[in-house]
Amino acid sequence: MTSPRITLAAWNMHAKKKFGQNFLNDPSIPELIAERAKIGEEDLVVEIGPGLGALTVPLSKRASRVCAIEKDTQILPVLRSELLASGADNVEIINEDILNVSLTEMAEAHGGPIIVVGNLPYNISSQILVQMIRERRWVKKALFMFQKELAERITAPEGTRNFGRMAAMLGYCSKIRTLVRVDASKFFPRPKVDSEVIEVTFLTDPPHVAEDEDLLFAVIKAAFGKRRKNLRNALSNSELPLTPVEAEEVLVSADIAVNRRAESLTVEEFVRLSNALVAYLVVPSAS
Structure with a gap:
């Protein structure tokens, strides 16, 4: 060399x-x-x-x-x-x-x-x-x-x-x-x-599976995009279609405190949050 x-x-x-x-x-x-x-x-x-x-x-x-x-x-x-x-x-x-x-x-x-x-x-x-x-x-x-x-x-x-x-x-x-x-x-x-x-x-099989990986990665990006803000504010001030009230509802449904910050979450909690958002964004059929 x-x-x-x-x-x-x-x-x-x-x-x-x-x-x-x-x-x-x-x-x-x-x-x-x-x-x-x-x-x-x-x-x-x-x-x-x-x-x-x-x-x-x-x-x-x-x-x-x-x-x-x-x-x-x-x-x-x-x-x-x-x-x-x-x-x-x-x-x-x-x-x-x-x-x-x-x-x-x-x-x-x-x-x-x-x-x-x-x-x-x-x-x-x-x-x-x-x-x-x-x-x-x-x-x-x-x-x-x-x-x-x-x-x-x-x-x-x-x-x-x-x-x-x-x-x-x-x-x-x-x-x-x-x-x-x-x-x-x-x-x-x-x-x-x-x-x-x-x-x-x-990994062939992640230990915690996201229902929608693109949404998981979007949630992670949103959460860390405003890492000094709590999760409710970070999620609602991002590209995700969430108001502060909606962000709080999703966090509550995922059993995650709204005042936590992104760096305090585990990977399993991020998956849980994104899966809760999948369910939240599903609009029931009118038929």
């Missing part, structure tokens, strides 16, 4: 802040991540933001195939050169924004669930996670690197200050664990904070 500083300088390039580019400069880190991912020879790995290929190469040695989704057009010649030099001939590079890529279509073409890996930029990490949750039927597991602060929010337990929208959504349908902690010194350019790699394994 060539130093990213040297590689970028050789190509007269620099890391782009708008893409959140911080390149791993210690080969032991991507090797460790690839090893702990437990990738099999039959697996298709979709890598988000391969950059200079530091993680792509060790992934390619373990997987059947790697689809590397890279938005930065200018870095593609460098990535291709690095992969060629490493003999990684089972990597397909796709120059596209991951938010425009269907994981479902890729998995269907592969013939089974895929593994998703990536060092996610801060500004679109939530969008990528929401996309993956909605397509999770076709995702065996995901390994994502986040800045430490964001990783702690995503993995926050119920009832804690950091518990938020993404922790609630992932808590509904997956098991999460921290795989690797990566010091800021392992990147070029060096970020201000350390990072963590988390593993997300999706």
Whole structure:
């Protein structure tokens, strides 16, 4: 693995802040991540933001195939050169924004669930996670690197200050664990904070089933959208079709106190609340 500083300088390039580019400069880190991912020879790995290929190469040695989704057009010649030099001939590079890529279509073409890996930029990490949750039927597991602060929010337990929208959504349908902690010194350019790699394994059967998942996720979004307000006010000041009186009625029917705040709810209570809202929104037939 060539130093990213040297590689970028050789190509007269620099890391782009708008893409959140911080390149791993210690080969032991991507090797460790690839090893702990437990990738099999039959697996298709979709890598988000391969950059200079530091993680792509060790992934390619373990997987059947790697689809590397890279938005930065200018870095593609460098990535291709690095992969060629490493003999990684089972990597397909796709120059596209991951938010425009269907994981479902890729998995269907592969013939089974895929593994998703990536060092996610801060500004679109939530969008990528929401996309993956909605397509999770076709995702065996995901390994994502986040800045430490964001990783702690995503993995926050119920009832804690950091518990938020993404922790609630992932808590509904997956098991999460921290795989690797990566010091800021392992990147070029060096970020201000350390990072963590988390593993997300999706559940076939969630312990608490929402009658309408889209509505569940809308309730979670509404509740945390105004997290300083109590639930009655947060729900009624959101995209949900609820007045304060209606929000109170739904909360009461779900056996949840109206003055509680979003971070105090468990995943089971969010499911109970969304199921109560399903029943509340059902209009009896006139016939």
